[in-house]
Structure formats: C-alpha cells, structure tokens
Amino acid sequence: MFNNLSFRTKLTSLLISAILGFAILASVAVMSLTSQQEASNTLRQYFSTQASVNHLSMGMLELGDRLWTLTDADYSAYQEDLSTSYNEYGALLSKAIDNVSDPKISTALTDLKKHLIRYESALKQYVAQKGTVGFTTQTGLQGNIISLSDQITASVAKLSLLKREFVNVKKAETTYLIQPTDENMQPITKSFERFKIRVDNFGFSETIGKQADEYYNHLKSYRTEFDRLVTLSTTFKQEKALYDEYQQAAIYLIKDSVKGAEDQATHQSQQSLTALIVISVMVALFAAILMFSIGKNARNTLQKIVTDLTKVKQGDMTAVAEVNKKRNDEFDTLSQSLNEMTNGLGGVLSDVVNSTSEVTGMVSELNSTLNNIAGNNRSTTERTNDIAASTDDISNRIASLSDTTEELRGHSNETYESAKAGAKTIQDVLGNLNEVVMQANITSQQLDELGHLSSNIDNVIEMINDLANQTNLLALNAAIEAARAGEAGRGFSVVADEVRSLAEKTVDATSRITSTVGAIQQSTKSAIESMKQGQHSLKRIESSGSEAEDAMKIIEQNAMTSSDASNAMAQSIHNVANTALKMSDDMDQIAEQLRNDSSSIEIIVNKTEQISGISSDLAGKTQVFTLPKAVA
Numbered sequence: 189m190f191n192n193l194s195f196r197t198k199l200t201s202l203l204i205s206a207i208l209g210f211a212i213l214a215s216v217a218v219m220s221l222t223s224q225q226e227a228s229n230t231l232r233q234y235f236s237t238q239a240s241v242n243h244l245s246m247g248m249l250e251l252g253d254r255l256w257t258l259t260d261a262d263y264s265a266y267q268e269d270l271s272t273s274y275n276e277y278g279a280l281l282s283k284a285i286d287n288v289s290d291p292k293i294s295t296a297l298t299d300l301k302k303h304l305i306r307y308e309s310a311l312k313q314y315v316a317q318k319g320t321v322g323f324t325t326q327t328g329l330q331g332n333i334i335s336l337s338d339q340i341t342a343s344v345a346k347l348s349l350l351k352r353e354f355v356n357v358k359k360a361e362t363t364y365l366i367q368p369t370d371e372n373m374q375p376i377t378k379s380f381e382r383f384k385i386r387v388d389n390f391g392f393s394e395t396i397g398k399q400a401d402e403y404y405n406h407l408k409s410y411r412t413e414f415d416r417l418v419t420l421s422t423t424f425k426q427e428k429a430l431y432d433e434y435q436q437a438a439i440y441l442i443k444d445s446v447k448g449a450e451d452q453a454t455h456q457s458q459q460s461l462t463a464l465i466v467i468s469v470m471v472a473l474f475a476a477i478l479m480f481s482i483g484k485n486a487r488n489t490l491q492k493i494v495t496d497l498t499k500v501k502q503g504d505m506t507a508v509a510e511v512n513k514k515r516n517d518e519f520d521t522l523s524q525s526l527n528e529m530t531n532g533l534g535g536v537l538s539d540v541v542n543s544t545s546e547v548t549g550m551v552s553e554l555n556s557t558l559n560n561i562a563g564n565n566r567s568t569t570e571r572t573n574d575i576a577a578s579t580d581d582i583s584n585r586i587a588s589l590s591d592t593t594e595e596l597r598g599h600s601n602e603t604y605e606s607a608k609a610g611a612k613t614i615q616d617v618l619g620n621l622n623e624v625v626m627q628a629n630i631t632s633q634q635l636d637e638l639g640h641l642s643s644n645i646d647n648v649i650e651m652i653n654d655l656a657n658q659t660n661l662l663a664l665n666a667a668i669e670a671a672r673a674g675e676a677g678r679g680f681s682v683v684a685d686e687v688r689s690l691a692e693k694t695v696d697a698t699s700r701i702t703s704t705v706g707a708i709q710q711s712t713k714s715a716i717e718s719m720k721q722g723q724h725s726l727k728r729i730e731s732s733g734s735e736a737e738d739a740m741k742i743i744e745q746n747a748m749t750s751s752d753a754s755n756a757m758a759q760s761i762h763n764v765a766n767t768a769l770k771m772s773d774d775m776d777q778i779a780e781q782l783r784n785d786s787s788s789i790e791i792i793v794n795k796t797e798q799i800s801g802i803s804s805d806l807a808g809k810t811q812v813f814t815l816p817k818a819v820a
Contacts, residue, residue, distance in 0.1 A: 199482065201478065202475065202478050202479060202482065205471070205474055205475055205478060206471075206475055208471075209467070209468075209470075209471030209472075209474070209475065210471075212467055212471070213464060213467055213468060213471065216460065216463050216464055216467060217460075217464065219460070220456070220457070220459075220460030220461075220463075220464070228453070236284065236287065237284045237287070237288050237293065237297070237442055241284075241297075241300075241435065241438055241439055241442065242439075243280065247273055247276075247277060248277075248307075248431075248435075251269070251270060251273060251311070252428075254266060254269075255311075255315065258315070258318070258323055259323050259324065259327070260319070260323060260324075260327045260328075263315075263319055263323070266315070267312075267315070270308070270311065270312065270315070274304070274305075274308045277304060278301065278304065278305070281297055281300065281301040281304065282301070284297055285297045285298055285301070290445055292441060292445075293438070293441055293442060293445055296434070296437060296438040296441050297438055299434050299438075300431070300434045300435055300438050303427065303430050303431045303434050304431060306427050306430075306431075307424075307427045307428060307430075307431040309427075310420070310423050310424040310426075310427040310428075311424055311427075311428075313420050313423075313424075314417070314420045314421055314423075314424040317413065317416055317417045317420050318417060320413055320417075321410070321413050321414055321417050325365065329406060329409065329410045329413055330365055330410070332406055333361070333365065333403065333406045333407060333410060334365075336399060336402060336403040336406060337357075337358055337361060337403060339399055340354060340396065340399050340400060340403060341354065341358065343395070343396050343399065344396065347390070349386055349390075350383065350386055350387060350390065350392075350396070353379060353382050353383035353386055354379075354383050356375075356379040356383075357376055357379040357380050357383055360372065360375035360376040360379060361376060361407070363375075364376055364407065364410075365410070368410055368411045368414045368415075373407075373411065376407060380400070380404055383400065384397070384400060387400060489523075492510055492523075493522060493523060493526060496508070496523075496526060496530075497526065500526075500530055500533075504814050506534075506814055507530060508527055508530070510523060511523045511524050511527070597755055604748050611741055631719060632716065632719040632720065636716065643709075645701075646702070649698050649701055649702050652694065652698050653695060653698050655694075656691045656692075656694040656695045656698065657691070657695070659687060659688075659690070659691040659694070660688050660691040660692065660695075662687070663684045663685070663687040663688035663691060664684075664688065666681075666683070666684035666687070667681055667684040667685065667688070670684060
C-alpha cells in the first residue's frame with residue numbers, strides 16, 4: 189500500500205508529521221510554560237503576601253517598643269505615627285487579600301485585619317489613658333497631684349502644725365500613686381481629714397483649704413483613671429496576644445503554601461520535561477522511519493530509470509521504463525516521459541534513416557536548379573545595369589528642371605512681395621483720405637454753424653434799426669415839446685437834435701453792417717456748396733480707393749497662391765529628383781546584390797555537395813541504433 193503512494197504524498201505526509209510533531213511539542217512547551225508561569229505568579233503572590241505580613245510584624249514591634257519609652261514630648265508624634273502606620277498596614281492587608289488566590293490565606297488575612305483593627309483601637313485607648321494618668325510622675329494626673337502637693341507644702345512651710353499633718357499626707361501619697369488601692373487611700377484620707385480640720389480652725393479655708401480640696405479631688409479621680417488604665421492595659425494585652433496568634437497562624441499558612449507551590453512547580457516542570465523528551469523521541473523516530481522508507485523507494489525507482497537511460501545511451505530504442513499507474517507520482521511521470529522520449533527518438537531516427545536517401549536526391553535537384561538561377565541572375569544583372577544608366581539620365585534632366593523651377597519660384601515670391609507692398613501703400617493712402625474726409629466734414633459743420641450765426645446777426649441788426657427808429661421818433665417828439673416850451677426848452681431841443689443825429693448814424697451803420705453780413709452769408713453759402721462738392725469728390729475717391737485696395741488684395745492673394753504653387757512644384761520636382769537619384773542608387777545596389785547572389789549561389793552549390801556527403805555519413809551512423817519493429 190505504501191508503494192502505491194506518490195512521492196509528493198509521501199513528502200507531504202513527512203511534512204505534515206513534522207508539523208504535527210512540532211505543534212505537539214509547542215503545545216506541551218506552552219502548557220509547561222503556562223503552568224510554570226502560574227506557579228511563578230502564585231509564588232510571587234505568596235512572597236508578596238509574606239513580605240506584607242513581615243513588614244506589618246516589624247512595624248507592630250517598632251510601635252510596641254516606642255510605647256514603653258513614650259513621654260509627653262513625643263506623645264502627639266506617636267499618635268500621628270500610629271494612625272498613619274495603621275492606615276498603611278490596613279491598606280497593605282487589603283491589597284494582599286485582593287491579590288491572593290488561596291481562600292485559606294485570604295480568610296487568615298481577613299481575620300488578621302480584623303484583629304489589627306481591634307488591636308489598633310485598644311492601643312489607641314491605652315495610650316490615650318496612659319497620657320491622662322501620666323507617662324511619668326511629672327505628667328498627667330500624677331504631675332498635677334505632685335504639683336498641687338508641692339504648692340500646699342510651700343503654703344504651709346511656715347505653719348508647723350499644718351506642715352506636720354500634710355507631711356503625713358504626702359508620705360502616703362507616694363505609695364498611693366504607685367498602687368492606688370483602698371488600703372493605700374485610707375492613710376491619706378485620715379491624715380487629710382486632720383489636716384483639713386486644722387486648716388479650717390486656723391482660718392485658711394479660702395486659701396490653703398481650696399488648694400487642699402482640689403488636691404484631694406485629684407487623688408480620688410486618679411484612682412478612677414488608674415483603674416480604667418489597668419482595664420485598658422488588660423484589654424490591650426489580650427488583643428495583642430490574639431493579634432500575635434493570628435499573625436503567626438497567617439505566617440505559618442503562607443509558608444506552607446509557598447512550600448506547596450514550590451513543590452508543585454518543581455513537579456510540573458519535571459512532568460513537562462519528561463513529556464517533551466518522550467514526544468520528541470516519538471516524533472523523531474516516526475520521521476526517521478518515514479524518511480528511510482521514502483528514501484529507499486525513491487532510490488529503487490531512480491536505479492530502474494538510470495538502467496533504462498543506459499540502454500538508450502547504448503542505442504537500444506526498445507527499452508521501456510516501468511510505470512506504476514496507481515501511484516502516478518513524479519517518478520512515474522519521469523518514466524512515462526522517458527518512454528515517450530525513447531519512442532519519439534526512435535521515430536525520429538527512423539525518419540532520419542528514411543529521409544537520408546530523399547535528401548540526397550533533393551540535393552542533386554537543388555544543384556541543377558541553382559545552376560539555372562545563376563544563369564538567370566547574370567542576365568538580370570546586365571538588364572539592371574542598363575536601367576541604372578537610364579535612371580541617371582532621367583536624374584540629370586530632372587535636376588535641370590528643378591533649377592528652372594527654383595528661378596520661377598523666386599520670381600513668384602518677388603511678385604507676391606511687390607503686391608503686398610502695393611496693398612500696404614493703398615491702405616496708407618486710404619487712411620490719409622479718411623482723415624481728409626473727416627476734416628472736410630468738420631469744416632462743413634463749422635460753416636453751417638457760421639450761416640446760422642449770420643442769420644442771428646440779421647435779427648440783431650433789425651432789432652437795432654427798430655431801436656434807432658424809435659429813438660428818432662422820440663427825438664422828434666422831444667423837439668416838438670421843446671418848441672412848445674419856448675425859451676425854456678431850448679437846451680432840451682439841442683439834446684433832441686443830437687439824439688436824432690445819433691439815431692440816423694446808427695441806422696446808416698446798421699445798413700452798412702447788413703450789407704457786409706449779407707456778403708459774408710453769400711460767401712459762406714458758396715463755401716458750404718464747395719465743401720459739399722469736395723465731400724462728394726472725396727467719397728468717390730474713397731470708394732475708388734477701397735475698390736483698388738480690394739483689387740490689390742486679390743492680386744496679393746493670387747501672387748501668394750502662385751508663389752505657393754511654385755514652391756510646391758519646386759518641392760515636388762526636388763522630391764522627384766531625389767527619388768530618381770535614390771532609384772539610381774537602388775538599381776546600383778540591386779546590381780551589386782545580384783553579383784553577391786551569384787557568389788552566394790556558388791557557395792550554396794558547394795554546401796549542397798557537402799550536405800550530400802554528410803547525409804551519407806548520417807545514414808551509416810544510424811545503423812547502430814536498434815529501432816522498434818513497428819517503427820521500422
């Protein structure tokens with residue numbers, strides 16, 4: 189069954205096996221790394237928790253040591269450090285509880301946190317009460333009692349009877365401050381009562397008596413506060429013992445968990461290593477077996493193919509390579525190709541043998557044909573030489589025609605330039621005529637305006653004549669009135685005569701002005717008529733100039749067309765001349781090529797004779813091959 193598998197399938201199987209093996213190894217390695225990572229994380233959690241608990245333990249020991257050396261000077265700082273430390277320790281335990289995954293450790297840490305809170309509360313109460321009672325004999329209630337005692341002692345220092353009684357009170361005070369019991373309080377009470385009676389008898393109730401009452405009240409309150417301090421001290425010690433117990437339990441539990449996690453990590457590491465070794469050996473063994481089988485099968489197949497190729501090399505075209513149809517892999521394809529190549533080569537050799545004689549006959553016919561071609565080629569060469577001579581003569585004549593055409597093109601260009609210059613001159617003349625026409629029109633308009641102004645002068649003169657006539661009439665009336673007045677109107681008569689004389693002169697002047705204006709109007713009319721005739725003449729000249737300009741444009745266009753045609757004809761003739769020259773050169777090249785072809789044909793004849801000899805040799809060499817009978 190394995191022999192019928194293709195080589196590609198075998199290699200694919202080997203590759204898949206290797207990939208699966210590596211995948212299994214990778215999976216085992218990943219699992220191993222994951223388990224080791226989990227164990228490492230667990231150990232890290234345990235170590236972190238253990239460090240937190242150890243830090244907490246050291247902090248608690250430090251706070252406990254400071255308690256026994258506490259004074260009023262560092263009492264406030266101790267209170268602040270106590271609050272800060274317990275907040276830090278509480279947060280540390282909360283973080284450890286959140287990080288740890290073991291429920292037993294989590295429960296133990298939770299219990300430890302509860303007792304830490306109770307321990308903190310008991311410690312704070314105890315420290316506060318200790319501050320109330322007094323850390324030393326100079327602080328708190330003790331300090332107040334001793335201070336009052338010293339004040340009273342100073343007050344009764346000169347009163348021997350009072351001093352003697354109060355000395356007894358002070359002696360009992362020392363024992364009472366150390367141990368404030370009822371038994372120690374009785375001596376103080378008895379001595380104080382005697383001291384109080386004497387103070388009252390001596391009349392010191394308002395001074396020493398008030399100090400004594402305050403002193404005695406402090407002694408009684410000291411008993412109460414001291415008892416409370418003893419109670420709080422007992423509670424503190426109990427809470428401390430419980431806290432230490434839970435702390436030790438948590439530490440032991442963490443140590444056991446750390447040891448268990450380390451043992452588990454070591455066990456998992458050994459298991460992973462064993463699994464990796466076993467799987468690696470299995471994968472390597474399977475791959476080795478598979479590679480050995482594939483190599484052996486490939487070597488056998490290649491040996492058979494090499495044997496068949498050796499036979500073909502020796503000329504045995506009947507050799508057939510074995511082909512496994514069920515397997516049909518690359519080696520079978522190679523064997524099939526080898527068989528096809530052998531069959532094809534056998535057929536080719538058979539065809540070569542059969543074609544050798546045909547080639548020999550064809551070579552003989554080719555030699556005869558080439559001889560005929562050589563004869564025809566020589567005849568074609570002679571005719572080509574004649575055509576080349578005729579082509580040279582045509583080229584010379586076309587060159588002469590090209591020179592004549594060049595002269596004609598020059599004349600056409602000169603005609604075109606002359607027509608172009610004439611058109612430009614006529615355009616300039618027409619431009620000047622247009623300006624003259626415009627000036628004539630302006631002058632005509634001015635003359636018309638002058639005629640209108642002359643007619644206005646007539647109206648003015650007529651108005652002056654009317655005024656002169658009326659003035660003359662008025663002078664006449666004035667003369668009549670002066671005559672009527674007699675001697676009294678003589679001066680007025682003289683004035684009337686002068687006015688009448690002036691009116692007559694005015695009429696005479698206006699007559700002359702009228703004659704002059706009439707002459708001017710007549711001249712103006714003549715000038716207007718002349719200007720109109722001149723305008724008509726200028727318009728006719730302008731029209732003729734436009735026609736001349738159009739005619740010059742047509743001449744210019746025709747000259748340009750003639751010039752372009754001459755240029756085109758000259759270019760065409762030049763092209764024809766070039767073509768004739770090129771044709772002549774081509775004919776020379778054809779004649780040369782025919783001469784070369786004649787030489788080549790002679791070479792081909794020699795080569796065909798050589799081919800004939802080679803065909804004979806090839807026929808002799810093909811006899812060594814053993815060809816299939818069907819092909820033969």
